[in-house]
Amino acid sequence: MDRQGVTKSIYLLGNTGSGKTQLIRRTHETLRGRIQVKAIYYQPNAVFDASRLNAAGIPAVIRNEAFPSPAVTEDVAEEAGDQLLFYEFSGRTGYSLPRNQEDVYRVYLFSVTDGDEKPLKYPRLFKEIELVVVNKIDLLPFTDFSLAQFEKGLRQVNPLVPIIKLSCRNGVGLDNWRKWLLELYGLDVVEESGNLPQLGISRL
Numbered sequence: 001m002d003r004q005g006v007t008k009s010i011y012l013l014g015n016t017g018s019g020k021t022q023l024i025r026r027t028h029e030t031l032r033g034r035i036q037v038k039a040i041y042y043q044p045n046a047v048f049d050a051s052r053l054n055a056a057g058i059p060a061v062i063r064n065e066a067f068p069s070p071a072v073t074e075d076v077a078e079e080a081g082d083q084l085l086f087y088e089f090s091g092r093t094g095y096s097l098p099r100n101q102e103d104v105y106r107v108y109l110f111s112v113t114d115g116d117e118k119p120l121k122y123p124r125l126f127k128e129i130e131l132v133v134v135n136k137i138d139l140l141p142f143t144d145f146s147l148a149q150f151e152k153g154l155r156q157v158n159p160l161v162p163i164i165k166l167s168c169r170n171g172v173g174l175d176n177w178r179k180w181l182l183e184l185y186g187l188d189v190v191e192e193s194g195n196l197p198q199l200g201i202s203r204l
């Protein structure tokens, strides 16, 4: 079945070191070419992240202008297949992120090493987002992070936002993230027969 390529963007928010770049790598692996993953950065020091991603076969570019810029629309170049653009934002971002844009999803990536009280401490961060991902669950046995406490706090500031718990290290929970992404494109988790993955990496 022929289908027009669809482009979606994810603003990946979260503390430095919470695992955003690692999640982009894992996303590329887990989608196995069904959707082309690309990354766009707006900080000069993102050269480290961009080269890690390039080494993993993921096109990544650094933009010199301030975000948001007109380049955002340029990124949505005509492509035959589906594509997913990641914009990584670190820290308690001072960026004013555009809101409620079609095909743009704000995902807050949280690490269990960040502390389970953070939704109550920084409620604004957890309010205007479409998904919370709790990463590094492989480290739970080594921390005093309580998933129950975290969820309780999160529900006070954002009663409805979905939560996906995963580990970019050991891969637990990545299937739920993959499912969430595929659903954005109206794709089934099980690939239809006869669709060879597009493994070619296209120009960003």
Ligand SMILES: Nc1nc2c(ncn2[C@@H]2O[C@H](COP(=O)(O)OP(=O)(O)O)[C@@H](O)[C@H]2O)c(=O)[nH]1
Binding pocket: 014, 015, 016, 017, 018, 019, 020, 021, 022, 023, 049, 090, 135, 136, 137, 138, 139, 166, 167, 168, 169, 170
């Ligand atoms: N144990 C563990 N380490 C992780 C996980 N995800 C990422 N990391 C590590 O955390 C560090 C920071 O990850 P990075 O992707 O650079 O974070 P970013 O600053 O948010 O982009 C790296 O050393 C990653 O290998 C995870 O699920 N478990």
Ligand SMILES: [Mg+2]
Binding pocket: 020, 021, 022, 049, 088
């Ligand atoms: Mg990074």
